[in-house]
Amino acid sequence: MKPKGKNELVMHYPSSWWGAGWREALPSGNGKIGAAVYGHVREETVLLTHEDLWSGGLTLELPDISKKLPEARGLLLAGDAVQANRILPNTLEQLGYQPKLSWPLPLCDLKVRMPSQYGFKQYERRLDMETGEVTVTWKDGETRYERSLFVSRPADLIVYEIRAIEGEPLHVEFGMGLHDLKDMRKPTTVLPDHLQTYIDGEYLFFAATNDDKTDFGAVAKVDSKGGTLEEVNGMLRVCGGESLLLTIQLFVKEERSAAWERIRSELKDLNTGYAELLLEHAQEHGRLFHAMRLELEEAEGPRRSNEELLLEAYRGETPLEMMEKMWAYGRYLLISSSREGGHPCHLYGLWCGEYEGMWAFNMVNENLQMIYWQSLSGNMPELLLTVFDYMERLMDDFRTNAYCLYGCRGIYIPAPTAPDSGLLKHRMPHILHWTGGAGWVAQHYYDYYLYTGDEAFLRSRALPFLRETALFYEDFFIVGEDGYYISCPSISPENAPGNYRSGPMDKPLTETTVNATMDFAIAKEVLRHLIDGAQAIGAYSAEIDKWKSMLERIPPYCRNEDGSVKEWMHPYFTDYDHHRHQSHIYPVFPGTEVTRESDPELYEAFMAAAKKRLAIGLGEQTGWSLAHMANHYARMGEGDLALECLELLSRSCVMNNFFTLHNDWRKMGIGLDKDWAPFQIDANMGWSAAVQEMLLFSLPGQLHILPALPARWRKGKAGPMLARGAVEVTVAWNRDTGSVQLELMSRSRSQTVEVVLPQPVQCLNGRELQKQRCLQLCLEAGEAVQLSFAFVGDALEHSCGGGDSQ
Structure with a gap:
């Protein structure tokens, strides 16, 4: 039985930001529709949103400026980065290319008014993360009120129930309208127009028109048990009864009258109550939420509120309960x-x-x-x-970017995109000249295959995406006199070299450079994944030699005089450590190219570079x-x-x-x-x-257990986590007894894995060992293997971070 409140957020006061109450609201969502509950007693606000509702975007035809690339490159390679920085951006500006990125538009606010005759007491708002249910409770006189809401994943409904427990019957007014205009921070913002609301019996209708001339809106239906309904000043008033149920559907890009009638018919046929809808939703939501569990302490009794946990954190040590x-x-x-x-x-x-x-x-x-x-x-x-x-829907735009900006095949993904367009919308040099977006996204594609073992996904989605990314590099990189590739122009997000700054807080003259370390780290990863993946399934055999040849042309990482890895692999540019981005550490994290075992010396150089960032x-x-x-x-x-x-x-x-x-x-x-x-x-x-990274690091065929366990985490349990190789890992530890319990299960295939432990162990399942840190295990598909370790010295004092195996 789970401890009460373990996966609940509990608060004792409502949202308090004037004009931005949604920031402190409690969120519910089903991946498509969102609801943010402010938690106010007398006049409640629930912000309603839809993932397809965006506004403000302007998409223009992207001009072909690739003929200006040689000029920019020539200046960069001649040492004039300042002049080169503006060549491509200025060309776009001169050609009148002034697009706009779109932004998500709030769909509407649901307003709920209730009387407050005696002044509220015993106020609380709560989010149950296991179900997505947000509940606001308080007492007014002798009446206890409860308002509960969730967004159904299977039904695409916002479901809202209000209850009066003992005391007075319900008196509630409902209305819908545009989201609070106090959240319009720019006076030039173009707001939705053709606003329309009306009430018909137990139904509330809302619609407005977006800047693309399409309608969006909502329909709400009120089912009241024992109450009466009437329209008062544009709001639907419910008087009497002990409870009522409000169900809401949203629509986007649909003519309002047709959408209203369609939704009205669907809500009319909905005869399911709150509890049944919640159960149906909780099963689907909970399947994902409970796919992994974490316990850092054995709490007894009720859990503490957010306010109490934050107050303790402010005093210097974040409670384990807050960590969880x-x-x-x-x-x-x-x-x-x-x-x-x-x-x-x-x-x-x-x-x-x-x-x-x-x-x-x-x-x-x-x-x-x-x-x-x-x-x-x-x-x-x-x-x-x-x-x-999302990425695959925008592939044509990404190909257009590659061709028009750089004259390349393959894809170029700009740093910022929105659902309406994948074209470059931001002309600033640090965006335009950064070419690593597709490669970084490609890491997720290949990791999905490594973690799931899904070869069909590898063949049909991962490898084609990686190949498009490699095509860009094949055309974009140029070969220097030493036979190595040159990446030019190049950006190390979002930093600028030290020799292009006059002081730590000054705006950089330019971020456009040559041979950012991150460029080559990403490209190397893309090529290696392409080769490994293609060989694993016998695909692209005619291109593998080409990719291997490209790998050989990527220059080795460079080091500063102090031994740390350089952020730019070119002598024109010096490091600048007063910056929060750590892009040049990519081969260690989030990449896996360099580990302590694979290249100890280079690994230490990356560690030194990372720790220099403490100067920030x-x-x-x-x-x-x-x-x-x-x-x-x-x-x-x-x-x-x-x-x-x-x-x-x-x-x-x-x-x-x-x-x-x-x-x-x-x-x-x-x-x-x-x-x-x-x-x-x-x-x-x-x-x-980060929590999961402390507890498990994996490579295909290799599992590092508790690689970075903090000293404060004396005991706990986590899992099942998923590891590369499609292995589920559950681990429990106790520092005080120096023991670890481990359960491993290979999901889809039998395989041999190496288990790397944080310290040498002297006992495995009651059997004496000779102080081993690495164990070879044979896993049969679908069969759990349970192991119990006792560590040398009977105490798990610290983790060694994947150090040299013994």
């Missing part, structure tokens, strides 16, 4: 905002309540990848399918950068440093509903000091990924 809940929350948010066939979760998830949300798009130079890092090891591989669906100081960090560093340190076996990053994140960029922001908005000295902190929940997902 933040891990679960990142998992919950990804499930709630991802569904096969839809759009990927972006920086706002499904809950963008801003008009023209800042950075509310799919960003592939860090953020989208961080959002989905947790999905594979967290045993939710199907959530990644939405990323692949706390004041330059953000929510996502702390989450990235936590994953980074976990991959490097530095569990305590990884945990420290999460603790700093919990004290700086986490709001009371546990959403993360881009920066510290309270001027507390941790993170960028901005009065308005952009909403950005990638750090929520990065937190979940």
